[in-house]
Amino acid sequence: MNVYTVLITLFLVMDPIGNVPIFLSILAPFDAAKRRRIIVREMLVALLVLSLFLFFGQYILQAMHIEEHALGIGGGVVLFLIALRMVFPRGREPVYDPKDEEPFIVPLAVPLIAGPSSMATVILFASQQPSGIWLWFLGLLGAWFASACVLLSADLIRKRLGNRFITAMERLMGMILTTLAIQMLLSGIRDFAQTL
Numbered sequence: 692m693n694v695y696t697v698l699i700t701l702f703l704v705m706d707p708i709g710n711v712p713i714f715l716s717i718l719a720p721f722d723a724a725k726r727r728r729i730i731v732r733e734m735l736v737a738l739l740v741l742s743l744f745l746f747f748g749q750y751i752l753q754a755m756h757i758e759e760h761a762l763g764i765g766g767g768v769v770l771f772l773i774a775l776r777m778v779f780p781r782g783r784e785p786v787y788d789p790k791d792e793e794p795f796i797v798p799l800a801v802p803l804i805a806g807p808s809s810m811a812t813v814i815l816f817a818s819q820q821p822s823g824i825w826l827w828f829l830g831l832l833g834a835w836f837a838s839a840c841v842l843l844s845a846d847l848i849r850k851r852l853g854n855r856f857i858t859a860m861e862r863l864m865g866m867i868l869t870t871l872a873i874q875m876l877l878s879g880i881r882d883f884a885q886t887l
Contacts (some may be wrong), residue, residue, distance in 0.1 A: 693769070707839075708860045725793075730799075733794070740800065741832065744825060745831060760883040763879025765879075770812070775860050
């Protein structure tokens with residue numbers, strides 16, 4: 692595992708392309724400049740949340756006596772379910788009622804960007820190779836920066852490419868994430884088999 696694997700995996704799990712329509716619908720009442728400010732603020736909150744889970748999530752797991760191979764298998768299953776939802780999407784309407792008030796933390800930062808799957812993924816990386824935690828942090832920063840660029844370009848993406856392209860890209864990302872999830876699951880099973 693290297694920093695590029697972490698970056699790509701987290702980018703796929705954060706799913707900024709799939710979140711473009713949701714962000715645009717939630718931020719529709721605001722002008723373009725205010726939308727950009729809200730997106731920057733919410734992305735910073737998401738980065739803070741994910742960084743906390745990256746650096747301190749493994750201590751929570753140790754306190755709960757969860758072994759690494761169990762986390763690997765569980766993380767692989769969770770990522771696989773997320774990937775299936777990306778490939779075969781159902782209607783994803785956020786539980787949010789915009790009455791012209793600014794969204795704060797929920798639902799944009801948490802759970803759309805820093806959701807349970809992103810949190811579980813960073814904990815998994817940190818627990819598998821704690822010595823490389825600063826590399827995983829660089830991967831997290833790269834994925835976060837790429838996601839922020841996509842979401843800040845949401846209006847342009849929808850105008851230029853349309854919703855059909857966004858849907859197609861999300862499904863492609865889901866297929867890639869499926870293979871990563873299976874690899875994570877197989878690695879967890881192999882590690883468990885070696886302990887027997």
